[in-house]
Amino acid sequence: MRQARHKLVLSKRHRLRKPLCSTHQMPHHSCQQRNSTAHSAIQTLKDSGMPMDNETYYDEFAEWYEKERHDGYHAFIDRLETNLILPHAAEKDVLEVGCGTGLILQRVAAVARRAVGMDLSAGMLEHAEKRGLEVVKADATDLPFDDESFDLVYSFKVLAHVKDIDKSLAEMARVTRPGGRLILEFYNRLSLRYLAKRLAGPGKISQNTDEGAVFTRWDSPSDLIARLPSNLKLVERYGVRVLTPAAKLHRIPLIAPVLQHAETKAAHNGVLKHFGGFLVLELQKT
Numbered sequence: 001m002r003q004a005r006h007k008l009v010l011s012k013r014h015r016l017r018k019p020l021c022s023t024h025q026m027p028h029h030s031c032q033q034r035n036s037t038a039h040s041a042i043q044t045l046k047d048s049g050m051p052m053d054n055e056t057y058y059d060e061f062a063e064w065y066e067k068e069r070h071d072g073y074h075a076f077i078d079r080l081e082t083n084l085i086l087p088h089a090a091e092k093d094v095l096e097v098g099c100g101t102g103l104i105l106q107r108v109a110a111v112a113r114r115a116v117g118m119d120l121s122a123g124m125l126e127h128a129e130k131r132g133l134e135v136v137k138a139d140a141t142d143l144p145f146d147d148e149s150f151d152l153v154y155s156f157k158v159l160a161h162v163k164d165i166d167k168s169l170a171e172m173a174r175v176t177r178p179g180g181r182l183i184l185e186f187y188n189r190l191s192l193r194y195l196a197k198r199l200a201g202p203g204k205i206s207q208n209t210d211e212g213a214v215f216t217r218w219d220s221p222s223d224l225i226a227r228l229p230s231n232l233k234l235v236e237r238y239g240v241r242v243l244t245p246a247a248k249l250h251r252i253p254l255i256a257p258v259l260q261h262a263e264t265k266a267a268h269n270g271v272l273k274h275f276g277g278f279l280v281l282e283l284q285k286t
């Protein structure tokens, strides 16, 4: 049995005196120092051509991430993904791996018996904590939970950024109870989204950084299924973002509702779902 080891280390900031930076909840002079130190570290990394580690990248991304996800394409994708989780979460013990700012977790927490989020980035977790969510700072390849702690483990837009995916799959299987579910999302190489990303190049995630700075894997469905641990059985698969060639179409008044209706249907369609940019595997632990 493994014991919980890491608790989120964010509580000290609540004891800081005002005036505080509203974003980082620290005095403005420290916040400015933190920003300029972070920016010069990021610039050094970029200059060296080295990929950025996930923690640095997502700490940098956190503010834009939270700001950009409340409408249009991103809000729609989050809704679609949340709706895949909710039927399995009611009155269950649930873990979100890579919960980010907690946008999906807060909806799941409303129906679950217990909902826990974990993530590598303190910058992302600050927002989740402000939402009143139970969160832990940790790595998806080394989950700080006992064996068989959860009925449902899910993860969206995270595993595509984990190099040692076999270790992470084994960890998620370990913390799931026998008979429990895992709903895990990957980036699908066989998709319009993959093609669009290849053509358009990396998008910006902050003033200093773009998506090219983080490790990203694009798997084919058959490769993923072949590498699942033997105690995980494939129950269902879904395709998210099958038809959308460009996210900005979700901001056009007459097009957005039609496209979103079509995407919702395509996510479950027997043929189309295989070509979702986001491939979601629903698994059962045996």
Ligand SMILES: C[S@@+](CC[C@H](N)C(=O)[O-])C[C@H]1O[C@@H](n2cnc3c(N)ncnc32)[C@H](O)[C@@H]1O
Residues within 6 Å of the ligand: 054, 055, 058, 097, 098, 099, 100, 101, 102, 103, 104, 118, 119, 120, 121, 124, 138, 139, 140, 141, 155, 156, 157, 158, 161, 162
């Ligand atoms: C694109 S965000 C998705 C956040 C959330 N799942 C959502 O759908 O809004 C990716 C998240 O994965 C986290 N992440 C990346 N690599 C991780 C790792 N190895 N362990 C834990 N979290 C990780 C990042 O910090 C970030 O919060």
